[in-house]
Amino acid sequence: MDKYTEKKRKNQALSKLIGSFVSEASAELIAECNTFMMFASDERMEKMKQHKGNSCKNRFCPICSWRKAKKDALALSVQMKYIEEEHQKDFIFMTLTAPNVSGEDLLEEIRIYNKAFKKMVERKEVKTVVKGYVRKLEVTYNKERDDYHPHFHVLITVNKSYFTQTKQYISRDRWLELWQQATGDPTITQVDVRKVRKNNNKEISEIAKYVGKDSDYLSNEKVFEAFYKSLKGKQLVVYSGLFKESMKLFKNGDLDKYREVDPTEYVYALMYNWGQKEYILKEKRELTEDERKQLNRNLLDEVGLEE
Numbered sequence: 001m002d003k004y005t006e007k008k009r010k011n012q013a014l015s016k017l018i019g020s021f022v023s024e025a026s027a028e029l030i031a032e033c034n035t036f037m038m039f040a041s042d043e044r045m046e047k048m049k050q051h052k053g054n055s056c057k058n059r060f061c062p063i064c065s066w067r068k069a070k071k072d073a074l075a076l077s078v079q080m081k082y083i084e085e086e087h088q089k090d091f092i093f094m095t096l097t098a099p100n101v102s103g104e105d106l107l108e109e110i111r112i113y114n115k116a117f118k119k120m121v122e123r124k125e126v127k128t129v130v131k132g133y134v135r136k137l138e139v140t141y142n143k144e145r146d147d148y149h150p151h152f153h154v155l156i157t158v159n160k161s162y163f164t165q166t167k168q169y170i171s172r173d174r175w176l177e178l179w180q181q182a183t184g185d186p187t188i189t190q191v192d193v194r195k196v197r198k199n200n201n202k203e204i205s206e207i208a209k210y211v212g213k214d215s216d217y218l219s220n221e222k223v224f225e226a227f228y229k230s231l232k233g234k235q236l237v238v239y240s241g242l243f244k245e246s247m248k249l250f251k252n253g254d255l256d257k258y259r260e261v262d263p264t265e266y267v268y269a270l271m272y273n274w275g276q277k278e279y280i281l282k283e284k285r286e287l288t289e290d291e292r293k294q295l296n297r298n299l300l301d302e303v304g305l306e307e
């Protein structure tokens, strides 16, 4: 429960900051988010899974965005298995950055990033090798310098031959050049590119993680406003090619054979209420027959994130 408590405390911080940006009704939903939760647990109370709760689903809510990230990570890992097995592809992971900007310039900088990325992937040498990508925008805040660092994490799928065919292979230095040209900024010195190793969840977590760290955007009112105004209503994750295709298949249940069954045998129902500073266990009972049927032997629908 520690993680939930930590996230709920941050949700309370959000509740104070978001008041002037949303309607009274939305503000209330956020304040009430997960004040009631039902968990299912195994016999020894070691494995727990949230079964019910009143969630606000707000993009900036630390609880809701954390839970969504775990679901998105599961989807992405399934998509990768499918692309690997049925399309015989490999993956590279890229981080594209540019110099930091002030809060006032953040919105415009994000627009420039989007445009530059589009320009880069339209280049013939890039188009030839990229068989699909997932692109995620992340923004971090630097407290000491009081500036913002938007960057893209991109998971790209390529033919296995990409790494051996010198004609197609794009070196790190060439990626840097391409990114400099696309942004029109020759002062950019960093592009990180690496081949994704098998069973490495780090890259998946980077993509699925929320657009900003809650500890960053909840720093103070001014910082929150910069994050809120630049990211509200924006498409933060973009799927293309094989990743777009496989997302449709995943949603249709067509990739379920790549999903594992949750091995936990759920036995108890645990009811928690939020008590201002922590969650309080209000009731523990055995699951009803119906609940057991509903909860046990299901496909896993989330994975843990690497922080």
Ligand SMILES: [Zn+2]
Pocket (backbone or CB within 6 Å): 011, 030, 033, 034, 055, 056, 057, 058, 061, 062, 063, 064, 065
């Ligand atoms: Zn919420």
